[in-house]
Amino acid sequence: MGGSLVRLIAERADEIAARTGVRLVVTRVAVRDTARDRDLPLDASVLTDDTAAVVTADDVDLVVEVVGGIDPALELTSAALEAGRPVVSANKELLAAHGAELFELADRCGVDLLFEAAVAGGIPLVRPLRESLVGEDVFRVVGIINGTTNYILTKMTEEGWGYDEALAEAQALGYAEADPTADVEGFDAGAKAAIIASIAFGVGVRAADVHHEGISGLTADDIATARRLGYQLKLLAVAERFDDGTVAVRVHPAMVPDAHPLAAVRDSFNAVFVEGSAVGDLMFYGRGAGGLPTGSAVLGDVIDAAVNLAKGTHASLGSFGPARFRPQSELSSAFYLAVEVVDRPGVLANVAGVFGAHDVSIRSMEQVEAADAAPDADPAARLVFITHVAREADVQATLEEFRSLDVVRSVDSVIRVVGAG
Amino acid sequence: MGGSLVRLIAERADEIAARTGVRLVVTRVAVRDTARDRDLPLDASVLTDDTAAVVTADDVDLVVEVVGGIDPALELTSAALEAGRPVVSANKELLAAHGAELFELADRCGVDLLFEAAVAGGIPLVRPLRESLVGEDVFRVVGIINGTTNYILTKMTEEGWGYDEALAEAQALGYAEADPTADVEGFDAGAKAAIIASIAFGVGVRAADVHHEGISGLTADDIATARRLGYQLKLLAVAERFDDGTVAVRVHPAMVPDAHPLAAVRDSFNAVFVEGSAVGDLMFYGRGAGGLPTGSAVLGDVIDAAVNLAKGTHASLGSFGPARFRPQSELSSAFYLAVEVVDRPGVLANVAGVFGAHDVSIRSMEQVEAADAAPDADPAARLVFITHVAREADVQATLEEFRSLDVVRSVDSVIRVVGAG
Numbered sequence: 001m002g003g004s005l006v007r008l009i010a011e012r013a014d015e016i017a018a019r020t021g022v023r024l025v026v027t028r029v030a031v032r033d034t035a036r037d038r039d040l041p042l043d044a045s046v047l048t049d050d051t052a053a054v055v056t057a058d059d060v061d062l063v064v065e066v067v068g069g070i071d072p073a074l075e076l077t078s079a080a081l082e083a084g085r086p087v088v089s090a091n092k093e094l095l096a097a098h099g100a101e102l103f104e105l106a107d108r109c110g111v112d113l114l115f116e117a118a119v120a121g122g123i124p125l126v127r128p129l130r131e132s133l134v135g136e137d138v139f140r141v142v143g144i145i146n147g148t149t150n151y152i153l154t155k156m157t158e159e160g161w162g163y164d165e166a167l168a169e170a171q172a173l174g175y176a177e178a179d180p181t182a183d184v185e186g187f188d189a190g191a192k193a194a195i196i197a198s199i200a201f202g203v204g205v206r207a208a209d210v211h212h213e214g215i216s217g218l219t220a221d222d223i224a225t226a227r228r229l230g231y232q233l234k235l236l237a238v239a240e241r242f243d244d245g246t247v248a249v250r251v252h253p254a255m256v257p258d259a260h261p262l263a264a265v266r267d268s269f270n271a272v273f274v275e276g277s278a279v280g281d282l283m284f285y286g287r288g289a290g291g292l293p294t295g296s297a298v299l300g301d302v303i304d305a306a307v308n309l310a311k312g313t314h315a316s317l318g319s320f321g322p323a324r325f326r327p328q329s330e331l332s333s334a335f336y337l338a339v340e341v342v343d344r345p346g347v348l349a350n351v352a353g354v355f356g357a358h359d360v361s362i363r364s365m366e367q368v369e370a371a372d373a374a375p376d377a378d379p380a381a382r383l384v385f386i387t388h389v390a391r392e393a394d395v396q397a398t399l400e401e402f403r404s405l406d407v408v409r410s411v412d413s414v415i416r417v418v419g420a421g
Numbered sequence: 422m423g424g425s426l427v428r429l430i431a432e433r434a435d436e437i438a439a440r441t442g443v444r445l446v447v448t449r450v451a452v453r454d455t456a457r458d459r460d461l462p463l464d465a466s467v468l469t470d471d472t473a474a475v476v477t478a479d480d481v482d483l484v485v486e487v488v489g490g491i492d493p494a495l496e497l498t499s500a501a502l503e504a505g506r507p508v509v510s511a512n513k514e515l516l517a518a519h520g521a522e523l524f525e526l527a528d529r530c531g532v533d534l535l536f537e538a539a540v541a542g543g544i545p546l547v548r549p550l551r552e553s554l555v556g557e558d559v560f561r562v563v564g565i566i567n568g569t570t571n572y573i574l575t576k577m578t579e580e581g582w583g584y585d586e587a588l589a590e591a592q593a594l595g596y597a598e599a600d601p602t603a604d605v606e607g608f609d610a611g612a613k614a615a616i617i618a619s620i621a622f623g624v625g626v627r628a629a630d631v632h633h634e635g636i637s638g639l640t641a642d643d644i645a646t647a648r649r650l651g652y653q654l655k656l657l658a659v660a661e662r663f664d665d666g667t668v669a670v671r672v673h674p675a676m677v678p679d680a681h682p683l684a685a686v687r688d689s690f691n692a693v694f695v696e697g698s699a700v701g702d703l704m705f706y707g708r709g710a711g712g713l714p715t716g717s718a719v720l721g722d723v724i725d726a727a728v729n730l731a732k733g734t735h736a737s738l739g740s741f742g743p744a745r746f747r748p749q750s751e752l753s754s755a756f757y758l759a760v761e762v763v764d765r766p767g768v769l770a771n772v773a774g775v776f777g778a779h780d781v782s783i784r785s786m787e788q789v790e791a792a793d794a795a796p797d798a799d800p801a802a803r804l805v806f807i808t809h810v811a812r813e814a815d816v817q818a819t820l821e822e823f824r825s826l827d828v829v830r831s832v833d834s835v836i837r838v839v840g841a842g
Contacts, residue, residue: 008556008699016556019623019739116553122700124545124553132537132545135429135437135720202440261706264685269702278429279543279717281690285682285704296700299556313734318440 001090001117002029002066003040004295005302010041012299022306030054055080062305064298065089074098081109086305086314088298090117093207096191100204103317112314114301119192120145120270122293123286124300129199129274130317136276138200141239142418145192147268147288148175148183149215149235154266156223157232163218175268175289186212186235186251193237196272197249201241203323205249210237211328212251222413225338225368225384231255232263236418246326253415255336260419273419329393334363334417336386337395339402340409343381347407351383354405358398361388380409386417422511422538423450423487424461425716426723431462433720443727451475476501483726485719486510495519502530507726507735509719511538514628517612521625524738533735535722540613541566541691543714544707545721550620550695551738557697559621562660563839566613568689568709569596569604570636570656575687577644578653584639596689596710607633607656607672614658617693618670622662624744631658632671632749639674643834646759646789646805652676653684657839667747674836676757681840694840750814755784755838757807758816760823761830764802768828772804775826779819782809801830807838 009024017023026042030051034044048054055063055076063080065087067073073094080087082105089095095102095118106113116126120143129138144150148170155166167184170176182188190210197205215235226233234256239249256263261283265271270288275281287293308314341347348365355362363386387395395414402408430445438444447463451472455465469475476484476497484501486508488494494515501508502523510516516523516539527534537547541564550559565571569591576587588605591597603609611631618626636656647654655677660670677684682704686692691709696702708714729735762768769786776783785807808816816835823829 004699012556012558015558019555020737123703124549127553128545128549131725132548132718132721134440135433135724136717137433137436259687261685264682266680271704276717278425278713278720280708280711280714281706282544282708283692283704283706285702285706287701287703290701292699293701296557296697297553299699300553303556304552307737311734313732316441316728 001291001294001298003038004291005064005066005298006040006042008292008295008299016303020303020307022303022310024302024306027059028054028057051076052079055085056083060085061309062302063087064302065091066298067091068093070094070097077102078105081105081111081113084109084111086112086114086309088301088305089113089115090294090298091115092118092188092191092195096194096207099195099198099206100320103320107316110314112305112308113317114305114315115195116301117294117297119195120272120284121286121288121290122297123270123272123284123288124297125196125272125284126199128284129196130315133274133276133279136279138274138276139241140275141196141200141272142262143193143196143237143270143272144234144262144265145237145270145272145288146183146186146189146235147270148180149189150265150270151175151268152184153215153218153223153233153235156218156220157227160220162220163216184216185214189235189237189251193239193249193251196237197239197247198320200239200274201247201323202318202320203247204320205247205323209323209325210249210251213253215253218253219413222338222415226255226336229386230258231417232258233415234262234265236262238418240331242326246324248326248328248331250328254418255415256419262419329391329396331392332389333392334387334389334420335395336384336413336415336417337399337411338413339383339385339411341381341383342407342409343379344407347381348383350405350407351402354398354401355385355387358394358401360390360394360398362386363388382412422712422715422719424459425712426485426487426719427461427463429713429716429720437724441724441728443724443731445723445727448480449475449478472497473500476506477504481506482730483723484508485723486512487719488512489514491515491518498523499526502526502532502534505530505532507533507535507730509722509726510534510536511715511719512536513539513609513612513616517615517628520616520619520627521741524741527735528737531735533726533729534738535726535736536616537722538715538718540616541693541705542707542709542711543718544691544693544705544709545718546617546693546705547620549705550617551736554695554697554700557700559695559697560662561696562617562621562693563683564614564617564658564691564693565655565683565686566658566691566693566709567604567607567610567656568691569601570610571686571691572596572689573605574636574639574644574654574656577639577641578648581641583641584637605637606635610656610658610672614660614670614672617658618660618668619741621660621695622668622744623739623741624668625741626668626670626744630670630744630746632673634673636674640834643759643836647676647757650807651679652838653679654836655683655686657683659839663747667745669747669749669752671749675839676836677840683840750812750817752813753810754813755808755810755841756816757805757834757836757838758820758832759834760804760806760832762802762804763828763830764800765828768802769804771826771828772823775819775822776806776808779815779822781811781815781819783807784809803833
């Protein structure tokens with residue numbers, strides 16, 4: 001990504017100078033190995049392995065941090081801000097762990113800390129949230145913010161591939177790492193969701209505050225049932241602010257109705273759906289990763305910070321008070337539930353009664369073919385329910401009671417339904 | 422919309438002050454009739470019918486212009502800028518006719534002229550284009566930027582309604598005016614497209630420079646054929662910049678493939694699809710009209726301009742050189758063409774030969790049932806073609822030759838295909 005940025009600056013510096021009056025010059029580039037041939041439009045003399053010296057060097061007016069991780073990025077970013085250098089960061093781990101303190105430090109030092117690229121790659125999202133929507137009462141943000149998992153789910157949906165096959169293809173294409181945990185278990189999306197929630201709601205949310213469930217447990221059968229019922233399976237990041245000021249941020253697979261704009265987000269694309277009381281529904285769509293899209297987002301921030309620097313001003317990030325979190329059990333959602341039951345009279349009434357006893361109301365139910373049972377077993381039926389919006393605690397209590405019932409063989413799938421209006 | 426803004430400011434002023442340090446107070450509101458009961462959270466003393474005095478009054482720091490039209494909005498806006506008052510405008514007609522000169526005036530006066538609400542209602546688009554993407558090589562913007570026509574086309578597509586029926590329903594819902602010309606013939610979208618092209622490409626494009634074709638000629642049959650072939654019919658605004666620096670901006674109906682993100686934009690929603698060399702494909706989706714969404718966009722601009730005013734700075738709009746336009750005949754597009762021919766051997770070869778003679782290459786062809794012919798007429802066949810991307814001049818020459826052929830009864834539909842990759 002650093003390479004893409006250097007190339008973009010070389011290609012676009014004249015046009016940028018003509019449009020904004022600011023000329024961008026790459027004066028220093030800190031790298032691990034200065035001897036490596038990079039094929040970049042840079043004089044070799046700008047390369048250095050003394051990273052700490054770069055961020056406070058006299059000929060550096062602005063620092064771009066694309067190091068990733070927390071150590072030494074935290075130290076470098078803090079040092080740059082304290083030395084009065086604006087910082088443009090693409091580092092989601094750092095901002096999701098230390099965002100609030102860094103924003104405060106930047107404000108105290110009177111310089112910009114911009115991070116468009118850290119959240120949704122090339123998609124302009126942070127600036128619209130911070131500026132266009134600063135007066136808006138944003139109460140929910142729902143995003144597809146991990147391209148790897150969206151690619152895997154798209155292939156499972158459209159090509160009928162299994163999870164392992166789709167993951168292997170994502171790895172072959174370079175979308176997924178050899179160890180795909182950060183993507184498929186929702187850690188990557190969780191870090192981004194923490195930053196989005198902080199900006200959207202003006203409170204400090206860290207990656208550790210985000211509940212996450214991944215996609216590795218989803219089956220081809222879940223996908224097929226979702227399609228048949230008119231839904232798409234997506235890994236969603238959901239950030240909510242409630243009337244009492246509490247917030248909740250979680251990442252989990254969800255069924256999204258076909259008519260919802262997020263359902264049409266395919267392959268490795270990202271999209272963030274924003275709901276505000278006055279503005280209504282908004283969606284921002286684009287490439288959430290990749291050197292060029294991410295480089296483009298960094299470049300936009302660099303220009304913004306450079307123009308501000310030239311004017312002697314900076315964009316205040318405001319203060320981020322501590323977040324009060326609503327407990328997971330108190331959150332609400334519609335649910336898709338697949339339950340295998342013994343196929344005999346009265347079982348459906350039995351199961352429906354359990355829902356009712358826990359205040360969970362059923363929106364739709366259908367009986368589908370059960371998986372092959374052993375020849376000597378009782379005949380089985382598979383029941384698929386979509387509930388109305390219900391409290392998580394009530395749904396969990398319902399499932400617990402199911403598991404204790406003789407007539408319920410297994411609870412096979414529990415997937416939230418989001419965006420069903 | 423003015424009323425929505427006043428209510429939003431009353432509701433959100435405390436939160437805005439806490440987040441930004443700026444407190445918004447409505448000190449004067451110019452109206453036609455000060456006696457009318459408006460049920461707004463305003464002291465009656467702020468109402469006045471002396472519009473000219475408001476824009477330069479001592480207790481007015483910032484002017485919001487939601488008058489619409491050119492006269493007296495041009496004079497008022499100019500007077501406010503010249504008096505050092507930032508202006509937030511929702512006036513697309515004004516900016517599409519006099520944008521470049523007003524941007525220059527604002528820069529010369531050192532104040533903001535912001536106009537997010539003039540382009541796509543509540544969707545943050547102007548700010549992302551001007552700021553996030555200022556370093557990006559944006560070469561094409563394709564938008565659904567008229568909610569009325571998108572509502573009409575959605576109903577024709579999903580409910581099978583005819584054009585007249587859908588228009589009547591849009592009028593009943595208040596989406597369309599009694600005289601729907603501005604919407605259905607593409608004038609409204611044309612004005613917005615002129616502003617978008619100016620911002621995206623940094624050149625002055627006026628409404629009068631935009632070629633437009635409306636939707637009133639589209640038939641239920643066009644819609645049905647589009648659906649069957651895997652397309653959605655949309656009224657698109659297409660702004661392009663070519664490698665030689667020329668630009669073209671037009672509004673016309675188009676067939677969009679089902680898998681394209683714009684195809685999923687339903688009802689009165691708007692969306693703008695932006696293509697850049699580094700960032701790739703982006704889309705911005707939301708409510709393009711309505712008091713609250715538009716009021717939210719105005720409010721975002723008001724806060725931005727107020728914060729800038731407090732800091733003694735403003736966002737420069739840069740210079741807008743004159744646009745060089747590529748002639749319509751030199752533009753390229755894929756086309757959907759429906760032609761009724763005499764059904765006899767050799768006709769298809771004859772028609773295919775005409776395409777070939779004009780360098781128009783056929784992507785797909787199918788023969789569909791012809792409309793009922795008179796009993797004594799020769800048997801007729803309806804041929805539906807989708808071409809590869811071809812020059813407009815070549816397609817027009819092909820159509821002209823068709824019309825001169827004895828075997829071609831009529832050319833029934835000529836619709837561009839956009840976004841087919």
